[in-house]
Amino acid sequence: MVLLGFAAPGLAQNTLDEVVRRGVLRVGFDTFVPWAMKDKNGEYMGFEIDVARKLAEDMGVQVEFVPTKWSGIIPALLAGKFDIIIGGMGITPARNLKVNFSAPYEFSGMSIVANAQTAPRKTSIDAFNTPETVIAVKTGATSVAAVQKFMPKATMRMFDDEAQALQEVLTGRAHAMVASAPFPEHQAVRHKDRLYLPLAGQTFTREPIGFAVPKGDHDFLNFLNNWITIQQTQGWLEERYTYWFRTLDWQSRLQ
Amino acid sequence: MKKTPRPRRRLWPDFLLLLVLAAAGAGIALRARHQVPYDWDWKALAPYLVRTEPALAPGLLLQGVAQTLRLSFWGGLIAIVLGAVGGLCRVSHWPYLRALSACLIHGIRNIPPLVLVFLGYFFLADQIPFLSHLHSAARTTTGNVRSLLEFAFGPVSQMHALWSAACILGLMEGAYVAEIVRAGIQSIGRGQWDAGSALGLSQGQILRHVILPQALRVMVPPLAGQGISTVKDSAIMAVISIQELTFQGMQLMATTYRTFEVWITVAVIYFLLTAILSALAQIVETRIAQRQEPSGTRQ
Numbered sequence: 011m012v013l014l015g016f017a018a019p020g021l022a023q024n025t026l027d028e029v030v031r032r033g034v035l036r037v038g039f040d041t042f043v044p045w046a047m048k049d050k051n052g053e054y055m056g057f058e059i060d061v062a063r064k065l066a067e068d069m070g071v072q073v074e075f076v077p078t079k080w081s082g083i084i085p086a087l088l089a090g091k092f093d094i095i096i097g098g099m100g101i102t103p104a105r106n107l108k109v110n111f112s113a114p115y116e117f118s119g120m121s122i123v124a125n126a127q128t129a130p131r132k133t134s135i136d137a138f139n140t141p142e143t144v145i146a147v148k149t150g151a152t153s154v155a156a157v158q159k160f161m162p163k164a165t166m167r168m169f170d171d172e173a174q175a176l177q178e179v180l181t182g183r184a185h186a187m188v189a190s191a192p193f194p195e196h197q198a199v200r201h202k203d204r205l206y207l208p209l210a211g212q213t214f215t216r217e218p219i220g221f222a223v224p225k226g227d228h229d230f231l232n233f234l235n236n237w238i239t240i241q242q243t244q245g246w247l248e249e250r251y252t253y254w255f256r257t258l259d260w261q262s263r264l265q
Numbered sequence: 266m267k268k269t270p271r272p273r274r275r276l277w278p279d280f281l282l283l284l285v286l287a288a289a290g291a292g293i294a295l296r297a298r299h300q301v302p303y304d305w306d307w308k309a310l311a312p313y314l315v316r317t318e319p320a321l322a323p324g325l326l327l328q329g330v331a332q333t334l335r336l337s338f339w340g341g342l343i344a345i346v347l348g349a350v351g352g353l354c355r356v357s358h359w360p361y362l363r364a365l366s367a368c369l370i371h372g373i374r375n376i377p378p379l380v381l382v383f384l385g386y387f388f389l390a391d392q393i394p395f396l397s398h399l400h401s402a403a404r405t406t407t408g409n410v411r412s413l414l415e416f417a418f419g420p421v422s423q424m425h426a427l428w429s430a431a432c433i434l435g436l437m438e439g440a441y442v443a444e445i446v447r448a449g450i451q452s453i454g455r456g457q458w459d460a461g462s463a464l465g466l467s468q469g470q471i472l473r474h475v476i477l478p479q480a481l482r483v484m485v486p487p488l489a490g491q492g493i494s495t496v497k498d499s500a501i502m503a504v505i506s507i508q509e510l511t512f513q514g515m516q517l518m519a520t521t522y523r524t525f526e527v528w529i530t531v532a533v534i535y536f537l538l539t540a541i542l543s544a545l546a547q548i549v550e551t552r553i554a555q556r557q558e559p560s561g562t563r564q
Contacts, residue, residue, distance in 0.1 A: 034422075036422075041516045041520055047520040048325060048517075050316070050318075052316065052325055075422075077512075077516060078506040082506075090391060091426075171518065171519050173519055173522045174524065176522060177522075197522075264520070
């Protein structure tokens with residue numbers, strides 16, 4: 011990180027002016043259903059994609075999507091590969107030491123899905139807090155901190171993406187998987203015979219989600235915060251959130 | 266002479282071995298099928314190979330193949346240029362050039378490719394302002410110029426990333442090409458140099474007209490191998506989010522969760538790409554072998 015700062019010295023610049031001059035807002039994110047994914051026509055879609063499109067539209071510029079591996083997304087932002095992370099990123103003090111966050115524009119939470127054969131009939135998070143329990147998570151995600159806090163005795167295994175972590179649970183090599191809702195809920199529906207939801211669809215954490223931008227640019231941050239306030243008071247964010255997280259209407263666009 | 270090798274007696278152990286291996290393979294496959302609970306669904310992948318609506322178009326994976334080919338082509342081109350220069354420096358008469366090129370080449374060859382890719386992505390790529398300016402210029406193009414640019418380098422939004430990745434790939438592969446070039450030149454006997462200077466040719470002339478035409482023949486097979494390696498090595502660029510085949514495969518897995526189908530499809534596509542390249546390399550090698558000896562050295 012120290013070296014990164016050295017490599018990108020011109021951080022105290024005005025992103026807002028630069029984006030308008032360039033006519034393009036470059037947005038970093040990682041594929042994660044239903045935040046951001048590609049539909050069957052190869053177009054990006056998802057909650058964050060709607061947010062990014064709307065933000066760019068209100069800035070009067072084009073949007074350019076830069077899909078980036080989650081484990082390297084903050085270094086990529088700091089290295090100037092894109093202007094902003096709009097990717098369902100939870101605001102945490104550790105991340106906040108490296109980047110600036112906008113006010114939260116949404117809240118997400120962690121939920122758990124477990125293998126019905128190897129870890130049956132559990133109804134609380136405490137039931138998973140044993141040394142013989144293996145929990146699969148995605149590397150670099152806030153689920154890691156959630157497992158450390160709520161299931162400190164469990165053995166955690168980290169994977170590069172949700173699909174691999176899920177596969178571990180399906181094969182029985184891991185007993186359960188922790189991820190942001192609604193991923194575990196969707197999987198429990200897809201694999202009814204093998205998976206179940208110990209918390210019956212409830213999340214066990216509540217996390218604020220914000221835009222991440224490089225440090226030192228308060229004009230951009232001010233713009234983003236006020237944009238969020240406007241969209242919240244007009245109900246647009248709530249409406250989009252409901253569409254992507256409370257309904258499955260969008261699934262016909264996927265396959 | 267009683268040397269009559271009977272093929273039957275020699276072949277049956279091979280057949281037995283093959284049979285045992287095939288049985289073992291089938292056993293493992295069956296076991297995996299029973300023990301790993303997984304619903305195979307190959308049909309789900311079809312629209313990601315070729316899209317039919319709204320119009321016929323390449324799907325996500327084929328777009329990835331196109332980026333892989335672009336990346337490999339430009340990376341390979343850079344590797345050839347860097348490798349040729351580096352290889353010539355390695356056999357130079359100036360100790361300074363020899364030492365410098367040896368340092369660089371050994372440096373690159375002794376750093377893991379993954380580490381090189383990260384170093385290049387986070388440090389080198391942004392230190393070339395020329396690329397940023399070029400990208401800004403590419404954004405403003407329209408019409409035919411833009412189509413041509415997109416054919417050569419892919420979608421405009423990804424051009425800067427592709428150029429950086431091609432440079433890193435070119436640097437990595439170039440180090441190996443340089444050693445092939447050096448070995449090729451050094452494989453030509455000392456006597457050829459002596460004969461050249463006896464004819465009154467300068468060092469440059471000997472290199473160009475005597476040594477290189479012979480050395481090229483030696484260099485072609487390993488160069489072809491390195492070219493095929495370049496295609497395979499380009500997969501590593503997925504870690505810096507270049508949207509080539511491997512990256513698109515990983516994105517697809519994040520959307521569809523069809524881990525096994527996607528990886529198997531990606532593997533088959535890579536195999537097809539390298540098999541085609543191998544066949545092409547074979548043709549070139551045969552051509553060169555047919556044009557044997559007396560060409561080139563006639564000076």
